[in-house]
Amino acid sequence: QQQVKQSPQSLIVQKGGISIINCAYENTAFDYFPWYQQFPGKGPALLIAIRPDVSEKKEGRFTISFNKSAKQFSLHIMDSQPGDSATYFCAASPNSGGSNYKLTFGKGTLLTVNP
Amino acid sequence: NAGVTQTPKFQVLKTGQSMTLQCAQDMNHEYMSWYRQDPGMGLRLIHYSVGAGITDQGEVPNGYNVSRSTTEDFPLRLLSAAPSQTSVYFCASSRDGGVVYYGYTFGSGTRLTVV
Numbered sequence: 001q002q003q004v005k006q007s008p009q010s011l012i013v014q015k016g017g018i019s020i021i022n023c024a025y026e027n028t029a030f031d032y033f034p035w036y037q038q039f040p041g042k043g044p045a046l047l048i049a050i051r052p053d054v055s056e057k058k059e060g061r062f063t064i065s066f067n068k069s070a071k072q073f074s075l076h077i078m079d080s081q082p083g084d085s086a087t088y089f090c091a092a093s094p095n096s097g098g099s100n101y102k103l104t105f106g107k108g109t110l111l112t113v114n115p
Numbered sequence: 116n117a118g119v120t121q122t123p124k125f126q127v128l129k130t131g132q133s134m135t136l137q138c139a140q141d142m143n144h145e146y147m148s149w150y151r152q153d154p155g156m157g158l159r160l161i162h163y164s165v166g167a168g169i170t171d172q173g174e175v176p177n178g179y180n181v182s183r184s185t186t187e188d189f190p191l192r193l194l195s196a197a198p199s200q201t202s203v204y205f206c207a208s209s210r211d212g213g214v215v216y217y218g219y220t221f222g223s224g225t226r227l228t229v230v
Contacts, residue, residue: 009155034218043119043205043221044158089157101146101165101209102173103219107157 003027004092006106013113019077021109023090026071030092034103035064035075038087047088048075080113087111117141121206121222128196128229136191136225138206144220146209147189151175151202152224158205164189196229203227 005024013019023033034049050057050064050073057064063076077084090106122137140147148163160173164183178200180192189208193200203226207219 006157036219041223043207043223044219045221046218049218101148101163102160103158104160105150105158107155 003030003104004090004106006090006109008109009107010110011112013080013111015080015082015113015115017080017113019075019080019084019111019113021075021088021090021111022072023074023092023106024070024072025092027092027094027104028071029094030104032093033064033066033073034091034093035062036089036091036105038089038108040086044089077111080111082113082115085111085113119206119208119220119222121204121225123225124223125226126228128193128227130196130198130229132193132196134193134196136193136204136206136227138189138191138222139187140189140206140208140220141187142208142210142220143186144208144210145186147183148173148207148219149179149181149189149191150205150207152205153202161191161204193227198229201227201229 035047036044037047038044048059048062052068061078066073087108087110089108091103093103119140145166149161150158159175162181164170170181203224205224206222210217
C-alpha cells in the first residue's frame with residue numbers, strides 16, 4: 001500500500017512559469033509534510049515543510065498548500081528557473097513518540113525548467 | 116563540518132558477495148537511517164537507529180543488516196548480494212527530536228551494482 005502518492009512523475013516548465021506538484025496521503029496519523037529537493041548525484045535536501053494547522057506556507061518562490069479534509073498537499077514553484085531543475089519528493093511523518101523519526105516518501109517528480 | 120559521509124561512492128559486486136556500506140556523521144545526531152532509491156520507487160526505508168545500540172527495521176529490511184555501536188557510525192551490511200539490491204543507497208541523520216522538527220541530512224549516496 002503506497003501511503004504517499006505523488007504526481008506527476010515528470011514535469012516540463014518554461015522559465016518564469018509555475019511548477020505544481022501534487023501529493024495525497026491516506027494515513028490520518030501523518031501530521032508533518034516536508035518536501036525534499038534532489039539534484040543529480042546528490043542526496044535529497046529539505047526544501048520546505050508544513051504542519052496541518054496551517055493551509056499554506058511560503059518560503060521565497062516555494063509554497064506548500066495543504067488541504068487536510070482532502071488529505072492532499074502540493075508544492076508550487078513560482079517564477080521557475082533552470083536552476084530549479086531537480087527531482088522533488090514529498091514526504092509525510094507522524095509526530096507521535098518514536099514514530100516522529102520516520103519519513104514516508106512519494107515516488108518523486110522530475111522537474112525540468114527550460115530556458 | 117563534513118555532515119554525513121558515505122563510502123564508497125560506487126561499488127560493483129558479484130551475486131553472493133557480501134559488503135559493508137559505511138556511513139558516518141559528525142553532527143552528534145541521535146537518529147540515523149538507511150534508504151534505497153530506485154527509479155520510479157522513491158526512497159524506501161531499510162533500517163533505522165534512534166541511538167547507539169538501538170536499531171529497527173524499516174519498510175524493506177530483507178537482505179540487509181545494521182548495527183550502531185557509536186553515535187557517529189551506522190554501517191549497512193549486505194549479507195549475500197542479489198541483483199535486486201542494485202540501487203542507490205542513502206544514509207541520513209537527524210537530531211534528537213526527530214525529522215519533524217529538524218529534518219534529515221542526507222549523504223551523497225552509494226551507487227551499488229550487483230552483477
